[in-house]
Amino acid sequence: MAETLFLGRTLSFHRRPEGAEDVGAFDYHETGAVHVKDGRILATGDAAELRRAAPKAKVVDHRPHLICAGFIDTHLHFPQVQVLASWGKDLLDWLNTYTFVEEQRFADMAHCEAMATGFYDGLLNNGTTTGVAYGSVHASSAEAMFAEAERRGMCMIGGKVMMDCHAPEALCDTAQTGYDDSLALIARWHGKGRLAYAITPRFALTSSPAQLEAAGALCAAHPECYMQTHVSENVDEIARAKALYPDAPDYVGIYERYGLLGERALLGHAIHLEPREIEVLAETGAKPVFCPTSNLFLGSGLYDDAGLRARGIHGGIATDIGGGTSYSMLQTLNEGYKVLQLRGQQMHPYQAFDWITRGNAEALGLAREIGTLEAGSAADMVVLDARATPEMALRADRIGTLAEELFLLMIMGDDRAVVQTYVAGAGQKGA
Ligand code: GUN
Ligand code: ZN
Numbered sequence: 237m238a239e240t241l242f243l244g245r246t247l248s249f250h251r252r253p254e255g256a257e258d259v260g261a262f263d264y265h266e267t268g269a270v271h272v273k274d275g276r277i278l279a280t281g282d283a284a285e286l287r288r289a290a291p292k293a294k295v296v297d298h299r300p301h302l303i304c305a306g307f308i309d310t311h312l313h314f315p316q317v318q319v320l321a322s323w324g325k326d327l328l329d330w331l332n333t334y335t336f337v338e339e340q341r342f343a344d345m346a347h348c349e350a351m352a353t354g355f356y357d358g359l360l361n362n363g364t365t366t367g368v369a370y371g372s373v374h375a376s377s378a379e380a381m382f383a384e385a386e387r388r389g390m391c392m393i394g395g396k397v398m399m400d401c402h403a404p405e406a407l408c409d410t411a412q413t414g415y416d417d418s419l420a421l422i423a424r425w426h427g428k429g430r431l432a433y434a435i436t437p438r439f440a441l442t443s444s445p446a447q448l449e450a451a452g453a454l455c456a457a458h459p460e461c462y463m464q465t466h467v468s469e470n471v472d473e474i475a476r477a478k479a480l481y482p483d484a485p486d487y488v489g490i491y492e493r494y495g496l497l498g499e500r501a502l503l504g505h506a507i508h509l510e511p512r513e514i515e516v517l518a519e520t521g522a523k524p525v526f527c528p529t530s531n532l533f534l535g536s537g538l539y540d541d542a543g544l545r546a547r548g549i550h551g552g553i554a555t556d557i558g559g560g561t562s563y564s565m566l567q568t569l570n571e572g573y574k575v576l577q578l579r580g581q582q583m584h585p586y587q588a589f590d591w592i593t594r595g596n597a598e599a600l601g602l603a604r605e606i607g608t609l610e611a612g613s614a615a616d617m618v619v620l621d622a623r624a625t626p627e628m629a630l631r632a633d634r635i636g637t638l639a640e641e642l643f644l645l646m647i648m649g650d651d652r653a654v655v656q657t658y659v660a661g662a663g664q665k666g667a
Contacts, residue, residue: 239278239290240661242270244298244619246280247638248305248609249594252550253586256639261586263609264638270303272615275389275660280609298619301655302641304589305607306365306616307565308596309554311464311504311525314381314394315339315372316558317355327470327534330559339397340406342372348380356384358563360664363618363654366597366606368464368502368554369394370436373407375417382425389429389660391606391614393462395436396421400447411446418454426461430614434462434502440477440490452495462500462600465491467524468513469505470536488513497522499601502552505530506544507537518547523599527556528572534559539572542581552599553591565592566653569646585642615661620645624653 246268253261269283271290279286287293313319319338324330341347359367371377371394378396385392398414399407409417418435426433435458437443437451455463468474468487477487484490488509491497499521506517506524517524526539544551554560555568562568569588576583583591597607606616622641623629628648635641645653657664 239271239273239293240296241283241286241290241293242272242296242298242303242617242658243283244268244301244303246270246303246609247589248280249586249590250608250610252590252595253584256584256586258586261590268303270609270615270617272661275615275662277609277611277613277615279611298655302620302622303609304618304620305593305597305609305613306618306657306659307363307592308600308607309359309364309367309565310502310552310596310599311527311554312367312557312560313370314351314355315342315370315377317351317358319558321561322558324534327473327536327559328476330534335558336404336407339372340404342377343374343406345376345380348374348377349384352380352384355381356388356390360388360657360659361654362563362565362651363620363657364563364565365616365618365657365659366391367393368434368462368600370438370464371396373397373399373409375421378421378425382428382431385431386429388664389662391430391602391616393432393434393600395434395462395464397436397438398447398451399438399442401442401444403442411444411450414447415450415454422454422458422461426458432462433458434464436463437465437496439466439473440481440487441473445481448490448494448496455496455498459498459500462502463496463498464502464504465496466504467491467506468508469531470534471508474508486510486513488516492516492520502599504554504556505536505539506551507531507539509540514544514547514549517544517549524549524551525599526551526553526572527560528553528575529561529568530556530559531575532571533561538575538579540579541576541583542579550595550599552596562650564650566646566649568592573646585639585646588646589642615658617658619655619657620649620653621655622649622653624649628653
């Protein structure tokens with residue numbers, strides 16, 4: 237089969253960098269190459285050596301650009317591609333006014349299919365090769381989401397939302413239909429190609445106790461699946477969750493009681509956690525997911541990354557489209573950097589680029605498959621140009637180190653800095 241050598245400056249992390257001095261956390265080759273065969277990375281290293289080892293390989297020359305593992309977005313909403321940038325007061329107002337209205341349109345399969353094209357084009361244009369996505373309540377939304385990902389050969393995780401109360405009638409399933417539809421989707425899509433299913437109770441406010449119990453039963457029957465939900469995003473939301481589940485010790489305790497937490501559980505936002513909730517995350521291995529552009533846009537609050545890491549909790553980072561305001565994981569880092577600044581925490585660019593690649597893969601338990609340029613990984617890659625705009629080029633004239641270049645990319649970069657995105661070795665931009 238065809239072998240390809242992608243030439244460029246290669247950057248791949250093998251553990252989380254401790255800080256600015258920790259250059260041992262990654263492999264960087266100034267004159268590097270990635271050797272790809274049948275959609276997998278055979279080797280990443282010095283270009284001259286790899287050329288000698290593979291003299292017949294086709295050469296794709298991306299010099300002088302940077303080649304990284306494709307970005308991973310660990311929390312976003314497929315049916316919110318037309319909700320993005322909707323003006324609103326706060327989370328609950330925004331959900332009721334825009335989101336719950338827009339998501340009703342996903343009952344129509346033709347609409348789902350049309351939106352799926354835009355959704356994946358948006359991800360790939362921005363260098364994101366894997367996403368963990370919520371559908372709408374309709375099974376059709378998950379069908380369209382998986383079918384289009386399969387067509388593009390992407391590693392995607394997702395599920396239909398389960399929600400059976402405190403939302404418009406047209407957006408509600410029942411404990412039974414939510415269970416049945418999720419089960420059918422698991423059978424149809426989990427493990428097919430590069431796809432995985434996430435059991436997706438939206439959050440405690442829109443799931444009855446019977447539905448959370450059904451979601452827990454699905455998790456118990458299908459431990460191979462992920463579970464995703466929202467927690468502790470907004471103070472009014474927390475108060476309502478506690479009022480709806482008065483016997484639970486706290487918000488996280490609601491999900492804990494119904495057996496939803498474990499290594500494969502992803503908890504969107506997790507901003508205002510109480511000490512006991514943090515202990516539960518540490519004990520169960522459930523992963524919080526930081527959604528900075530959304531948290532700023534909805535005024536939800538400031539995620540405590542250092543506090544969670546100090547307790548051994550390494551969460552994900554994500555766009556949360558459409559509460560989030562950009563498809564770009566670079567822009568997500570930009571806003572994330574500022575959120576953490578307001579917390580008195582500094583995200584070094586090494587840590588930032590590790591987070592959106594290997595770190596997110598690790599949070600998903602997929603670090604052998606995606607998130608690095610190591611031999612054996614899927615050839616999901618992004619090619620970045622820190623001189624993509626005149627303003628970036630002007631700034632780039634005054635940088636001299638890799639760390640400075642990465643920081644420029646994450647502060648000023650967006651889809652324009654993405655020269656090419658590869659899914660299993662196949663170029664996606666301008667294809
Ligand atoms: N909580 C429950 N549903 C949602 C959603 O769609 N977006 C955000 N940001 N939070 C939620
Ligand atoms: Zn969300």
